[in-house]
Amino acid sequence: MVARIREKHDGALAGRMDIRVLLRLLSCSMTIEKRLRRRFIDQFDTTLPRFDVLAALERQPEGVTMSDLSRALLVSNGNVTALVRQLESDGYVSSRAAPDDRRRSIVALTERGRDHFADLATAHHQWIANMFAGMSPNDLTALYGLLATLKASIGAEHEESA
Amino acid sequence: MVARIREKHDGALAGRMDIRVLLRLLSCSMTIEKRLRRRFIDQFDTTLPRFDVLAALERQPEGVTMSDLSRALLVSNGNVTALVRQLESDGYVSSRAAPDDRRRSIVALTERGRDHFADLATAHHQWIANMFAGMSPNDLTALYGLLATLKASIGAEHEESA
Numbered sequence: 001m002v003a004r005i006r007e008k009h010d011g012a013l014a015g016r017m018d019i020r021v022l023l024r025l026l027s028c029s030m031t032i033e034k035r036l037r038r039r040f041i042d043q044f045d046t047t048l049p050r051f052d053v054l055a056a057l058e059r060q061p062e063g064v065t066m067s068d069l070s071r072a073l074l075v076s077n078g079n080v081t082a083l084v085r086q087l088e089s090d091g092y093v094s095s096r097a098a099p100d101d102r103r104r105s106i107v108a109l110t111e112r113g114r115d116h117f118a119d120l121a122t123a124h125h126q127w128i129a130n131m132f133a134g135m136s137p138n139d140l141t142a143l144y145g146l147l148a149t150l151k152a153s154i155g156a157e158h159e160e161s162a
Numbered sequence: 163m164v165a166r167i168r169e170k171h172d173g174a175l176a177g178r179m180d181i182r183v184l185l186r187l188l189s190c191s192m193t194i195e196k197r198l199r200r201r202f203i204d205q206f207d208t209t210l211p212r213f214d215v216l217a218a219l220e221r222q223p224e225g226v227t228m229s230d231l232s233r234a235l236l237v238s239n240g241n242v243t244a245l246v247r248q249l250e251s252d253g254y255v256s257s258r259a260a261p262d263d264r265r266r267s268i269v270a271l272t273e274r275g276r277d278h279f280a281d282l283a284t285a286h287h288q289w290i291a292n293m294f295a296g297m298s299p300n301d302l303t304a305l306y307g308l309l310a311t312l313k314a315s316i317g318a319e320h321e322e323s324a
Contacts, residue, residue: 018290044253085201130323134319146308
């Protein structure tokens, strides 16, 4: 009887613990993202999605098709097209027809886009470094490892429920 | 000279480590949230914001004003009003004039709303338990502690930059 009560009690505690971890996880993510968005707007008059497009293009110096860019960013084609058009009119991105299929366009950073991205990336990295400044290298390594365990756990649940 | 190179090297590694932790943190949060949203739609034809409103009302059995509800949910008054109107027309929420100020309305869960929330909460907790099933109690406790350190670090940075 005591063992049974104990088991129920532990079960309830364990249940609350995962929810408490999740709430704290979501709270950290939201606060960091909110702060990054706010600073991109205030200090560079730009947005996180624009930064993500520039970062993806930075990794493809030879240029990339719009559909590959959408795939890399995990967002819909329409959204990426609108962002790329904006960045193009700002002079940060150029597009040209694909040599093998003139209906598809290849987009790439301009030199101005590369400079602009470098400024954004420096600030972005600094903001992140500041937000993580209270964590020791050991804390960071431990957190990185535990998030890997969580990621694997989330992945395993997906397989089971699929 | 070697010490200097070493220092720069460590600095670069440390910088990359916080970004790697952040990317993993955001990836876990996004995957979990996306999965919860999807299941609320598929299995209950409802949304995460509706669930959040019901959860907030559940904690206030005597009812709550719309502005207190907005504050508790950290969202704008207009958004909460729209959600509450929806939930009211579904029969999950009732509203009445505040006794001290008839222009303000007090909203509360109906009995049907309470039953509906109980079903949602049971499923929600089970989904979370399943997603965290690969983490031992020690992992959960360690992750909870490290997220507290991160939260404090983010908070301290905000103070400094304010």
